[in-house]
Amino acid sequence: MLTLQCPYCGVWAEETELHAEGEAHLKRFGPDSSDEEFETYMFMRENPKGVHFERWRHSNGCGKFFHAARSTTTLEVFGTYSAQTYEPPQEIKDKISAKYPNWSWRDFS
Amino acid sequence: MSKAVSALNGASYDGFVRVSETGLRGMITLRGDLGSKKLAAAVKAATGAAMPKQRKITKGAKGLVAWMSPDELLLVVAYADAGEVVAALDAALSGEHALAVNVSDARAVFRLEGAGVRDVLAKTCPVDLAKDAFGAGDLRRTRLAQVPAAFWANEDDSFELVCFRSVAQYAFDVLKVSAQPSGEVNFL
Ligand SMILES: [Zn+2]
Numbered sequence: 001m002l003t004l005q006c007p008y009c010g011v012w013a014e015e016t017e018l019h020a021e022g023e024a025h026l027k028r029f030g031p032d033s034s035d036e037e038f039e040t041y042m043f044m045r046e047n048p049k050g051v052h053f054e055r056w057r058h059s060n061g062c063g064k065f066f067h068a069a070r071s072t073t074t075l076e077v078f079g080t081y082s083a084q085t086y087e088p089p090q091e092i093k094d095k096i097s098a099k100y101p102n103w104s105w106r107d108f109s
Numbered sequence: 110m111s112k113a114v115s116a117l118n119g120a121s122y123d124g125f126v127r128v129s130e131t132g133l134r135g136m137i138t139l140r141g142d143l144g145s146k147k148l149a150a151a152v153k154a155a156t157g158a159a160m161p162k163q164r165k166i167t168k169g170a171k172g173l174v175a176w177m178s179p180d181e182l183l184l185v186v187a188y189a190d191a192g193e194v195v196a197a198l199d200a201a202l203s204g205e206h207a208l209a210v211n212v213s214d215a216r217a218v219f220r221l222e223g224a225g226v227r228d229v230l231a232k233t234c235p236v237d238l239a240k241d242a243f244g245a246g247d248l249r250r251t252r253l254a255q256v257p258a259a260f261w262a263n264e265d266d267s268f269e270l271v272c273f274r275s276v277a278q279y280a281f282d283v284l285k286v287s288a289q290p291s292g293e294v295n296f297l
Contacts, residue, residue, distance in 0.1 A: 008178060008179050009163065009164060009178060009179070009250070010163055010164065011164070011249070011251075013235075014235045016235055016252055017235055017251055017252050059257075060250070060251055060252035060257045061250045061251060062177065062178035062179070062181075062250060063178055063181075064178060064179070
């Protein structure tokens, strides 16, 4: 069972109190974008074995969206952080680097 | 004007814990900047209660104030007062980015009392209900079996639980099953 701490209400919420909301830090492309940009935004997703960044929502709790960094192989959670950001905080990146020195995910490393 | 009734008309069940619907309660969702002095003063005027800290509920002469999220409070007042309280909040918060809505008729409230009350909740909600982890004045929004709910602990170790009116019967049924005699856990 996955347990994440909601950064907004502080609750250590187990999975059933949360809703998975897909990949983190997507850049949205709207009606004026090119077909390729829109296709990439709409369909192309990371599928990593290891370090991954996701969006979650504390749906059965305070209702807020937040981000989580975790490993898809070990289920280790590196941390959760605010939804109002374009990239993971340095502190969480450092934590991942300590365990996986050569990790990278999209443009982050 | 039609006569207001609560979702289950005050239904109750006596298991190893007593579960009862509390009847009509005035409830107001207030969203805004919880750090605002103006908002704190308006909340104090409406309920007599101080601003609650994260995941807490505070009590005043006229009502309760529950911390629901970083920008949301739930005010619990007398049912008949809810309309006036909303009007007073609107007036006090004009010019602030805030919203007050009377949700009294969109909610149902249950009271749970008796030894074993913590076990009844722990069987249905993924929450640590040990006494040292959840005490009087603590509030938690969570999942009650298959529906969202919020509950808090009172000084006498009774609990009050709020859910959407549309799922009141479901919530009552779940709590009844959890409180059935011979279902005691005697753990918490
Ligand atoms: Zn939360």
